[in-house]
Amino acid sequence: MTPKRLGIGCFIFCRISMEMKRMLLAEETLFRDEESFSFDHVPDVFSFRxxxxxxxxxxxxxxxxxxxxxxxxxxxxxxxxxxxxxxxxxxxxxxxxxxxxxxxxxxxxxxxxxxxxxxxxxxxxxxxxxxxxxxxxxxxxxxxxxxxxxxxxxxxxxxxxxxxxxxxxxxxxxxxxxxxxxxxxxxxxxxxxxxxxxxxxxxxxxxxxxxxPEYTAEETFQILKQRRDAGLYPGVLEDSLLREIAAAAYAKHDIRLGIEAVRKAAVNAEAEASPSIERKHIVLEEASLPKEESELLAFIPAEGIKSGDLYAHVEEKMGYTKFYRVLQRLEAAGAIEAEAIRGAGNSRLIKKR
Ligand SMILES: Nc1ncnc2c1ncn2[C@@H]1O[C@H](COP(=O)(O)OP(=O)(O)O)[C@@H](O)[C@H]1O
Ligand SMILES: [Mg+2]
Missing domain, CATH: 3.40.50.300 (P-loop containing nucleotide triphosphate hydrolases)
Known part of the structure; x- marks a missing residue:
């Protein structure tokens, strides 16, 4: 074999192996500590406070x-x-x-x-x-x-x-x-x-x-970065993508959205056996939010409904915390009003405006 031919052979071989993307093995995970993303987790690093x-x-x-x-x-x-x-x-x-x-x-x-x-x-x-x-x-x-x-x-x-x-x-x-x-x-x-x-x-x-006070855009990014480093293996989510998530969370003034978006992106990447998160794996809640709000609104009859009964309609789709947040957003947007029902614990009567 001439040196030249060897060179071409190697070139072709290398191209093929580059195109064979590394896939996660069934037992591999992107999470170093999934618990870092749970709702009531107390982070090891608590900055800016x-x-x-x-x-x-x-x-x-x-x-x-x-x-x-x-x-x-x-x-x-x-x-x-x-x-x-x-x-x-x-x-x-x-x-x-x-x-x-x-x-x-x-x-x-x-x-x-x-x-x-x-x-x-x-x-x-x-x-x-x-x-x-x-x-x-x-x-x-x-x-x-x-x-x-x-x-x-x-x-x-x-x-x-x-x-x-x-x-x-x-x-x-x-x-x-x-x-x-x-x-x-x-x-x-x-x-x-x-x-x-x-x-x-x-x-x-x-x-x-x-x-x-509310976190600044940069503080939001830093907090999400710490959470990423605690929860995911190095290299799984690059800074530039994390910045996009942080910007969306900052726009909504809710760092929780960002934490949840990082977790979901890793779950989506894992589902595709991808060893790192790509843009297509990132779902910012923005997209699904109006849908949840309008779904919830559809279950509120003219005479109003007790919060617990309303939750029963959607509990298969969303957890209580999520339900509560959607309610809060509807209330903030002036779409509903919620009044406490006396003597009924924390039950409230939800009415459309
Ligand atoms: N300074 C911070 N550093 C790290 N994580 C933070 C920081 N501030 C808030 N978080 C995270 O944001 C989420 C909401 O914080 P939380 O303490 O529940 O806020 P609040 O009680 O004010 O609504 C939690 O997941 C929390 O871990
Ligand atoms: Mg709180």
């Missing part, structure tokens, strides 16, 4: 030694890191009993105090037949015996509606009914709730306010 974390830690420091600590009001739009900040602070705060209440789920005084009871005594009080004061006796009796301070975070407190006053008041006045009991409340919300509070509640609450 040092000021807020430091302010929270300083305000709560006396609680470590059972001394009166400040109350806090955390204010910021969706996905600005409020819940994560509370979880991180609670992990670090040794000494007091710390309870985070999801007020969207525990949307009545009874449910809020039942959750606190569960955290402190290890089990829920019976569903009926036990009064709120009896639950307070159990909670504060135990705390006093164990000489423990209580820090309660009422997350998304706006969902408590008018019950917000009772919950805050009963928590903050506990020291009077149970001398020696110490409680701090962290109210977490998207807008200032102070004007919704009764005067007597405002005077016992007097929180230190901590703001969670």
């Amino acid at each position: 040092d000021n807020q974390l430091n302010a929270m830690a300083a305000a709560l420091k006396p609680a470590k030694r059972n001394r009166k600590a400040a109350n806090l009001l955390l204010i910021g739009g969706p996905a600005t890191g409020k819940t994560t900040a509370v979880k991180i602070i609670f992990e670090q705060l040794s000494g007091p009993v710390c309870v985070r209440i999801n007020s969207e789920i525990a949307a009545s005084p009874y449910r809020v105090f039942s959750e606190i009871h569960r955290k402190i005594l290890g089990f829920l009080p019976p569903d009926t037949g036990i009064s709120l004061p009896a639950i307070y006796d159990k909670i504060f009796g135990r705390l006093l015996r164990e000489k423990k301070y209580l820090v309660v975070a009422l997350d998304d407190v706006q969902y408590l509606l008018s019950d917000m006053n009772k919950v805050l008041y009963d928590l903050l006045r506990a020291g009077e009914s149970y001398p020696g009991a110490g409680v701090s409340v962290i109210a977490v919300t998207d807008k200032n709730i102070m004007q919704k509070l009764d005067d007597k509640v405002r005077s016992v609450f007097q929180p230190q306010e901590i703001r969670f």
